[in-house]
Amino acid sequence: YIAVADGRYHPNENVFLEEVARIFGVQSRDFVNMRARFVPDENPDPYCVLGVDPTADAETVRQAWRALVREYHPDRMIARGVPEEAMKLAEKRLIQANWAYEEILNTHR
Template identity: 60%
Template sequence: MSIWTRITDLVEALRSGEGLAALFERLRTPPERTVAFTIAVIALSAKMAKADGQVTRAEVTAFREVFHIPPEDEPGAARVFNLARQDVAGFEEYARRIGAMFGDRKDTLCDLMEGLFHIALSDGAYHPAEDAFLERVAEIFGLDQRRFARLRARFVPEARRDPYAILGVDPDTPLPEIRKAWRGLVRESHPDAMIARGVPPEAVKLSEKRLIDINRAWEEISRQAA
């Protein structure tokens, strides 16, 4: 059974009038977390689309860059998106349930935030409402300002491309410690590590750009130190 078939089955099984947010209570166990991760990205993307008031073709394309959706499964993914947009539950309720579902797996929540940043920036603009939305989601997830700044520095054109922020270190950190942080981020970005923490194989493409950014930041810092 594909992940998309499982998602479609879960949506079909919702009781009449039950909101999509209720699904997150059913997906706490590890075998279901890849399904939960996918639904979380779809649902929060839908809520984020409401933040800036529109859904662009670029945002739809960006989602397909993160997740490969077979043509036969596109109606199911669209239904999840539409349910989230229509659900009376606000995005903060979604974020709280998702945060509780993944518990202390902050690395998985960072993976999820990365997908949201990718989609938010896909149309070439970063709306202030999107920034406020993502910052609030990160806060509810329990992600500290340094983690959020690291993501923002990688994705937002207006943000200063600070290599230290991307690696999550201070400029006065000794080079050996910076190298250690860089290597740790590289290990976290390995596809096998991402799948082990609940990121579905369909979304491991997220690691490609991350590794480019991480390695570029380390190269810049090490070159300045030479």
Template identity: 55%
Template sequence: MSIWTRITEALAALTKGEGLSAVFDRLRSPPERSVGFTIAVIALGAKMAKADGQVTRDEVTAFREVFQIAREDEAGAARVFNLARQDVAGFEEYAGRIKRMFDGETGTLCDLMEGLFHIAMADGTYHPQEEAFLRRVAEIFGLDEGDFRRLRSRFVPDAKPDPYSVLGVSRDTPLPQIRKAWQQMVRDSHPDKMIARGVPPEAIRLAENRMVAINRAWEEINEEAAGADRHL
């Protein structure tokens, strides 16, 4: 059974008058977590699209890139998107219910934020409204400033990504500890680990971009350290 069939079933379980946000209270057990993750990214993405005032073709394409949506499944994804846009519940209520759905698991919530950053940057512009939206979602999720900066640095091209921020370390962190941080991020980005956290197989493409970013950051830091050693 495809995830889109399972999403259709989850939406069908909504009673008359219930908004889309109600599904987040029912998808907490492991088999349904991937359904919850998918609905969460699309629903918050729809709320974010309202934040910057427009839905572009690029944003629609970004949803397809995150979830590898087949043509025959586009109607199901569009239904989730439209339900979220029409729901009177605000994005803060969505974010609070999503946090409870994943029981505050930081890894899964960071995975989810990564999908939202990907969608926010789909049109090549990072709007101030999107910045405010994502910061508030991260705050509700319980993510700290370091988590937010690390995610932002990989997606928002307002400056050259700081490799230390990408790996969540400071410049005065000893190289062996930086290596351990990089290795942990590599392990956490393995598809099997992501699926265990609730990321659906259809969204594992998120890990590909993450791996490129964290490996590049480690290479830059390692080269910088090697260069410093040569000048001693």
């Protein structure tokens, strides 16, 4: 959030955050996925969104997508008593998971 607080994501901020990620042992794919969540107009890797390897078969991809749908589904969030702000974040995450699943399906057709 801090890197885009001024409404821009400067290349130097990216260099700094990549170094911080390296120091903390964050994998490159995970960093790209986190950056895509918070930086406007940054396209996420659909495989990172679903948490699967690009070589994963269709069933593995489907299972990962279904797990995210179960985790972030609004009805389940309400049943857990999740605050409204967390509901909004979960909704964004669910939309992103659905997008990623469709992207992967479309590339395999």
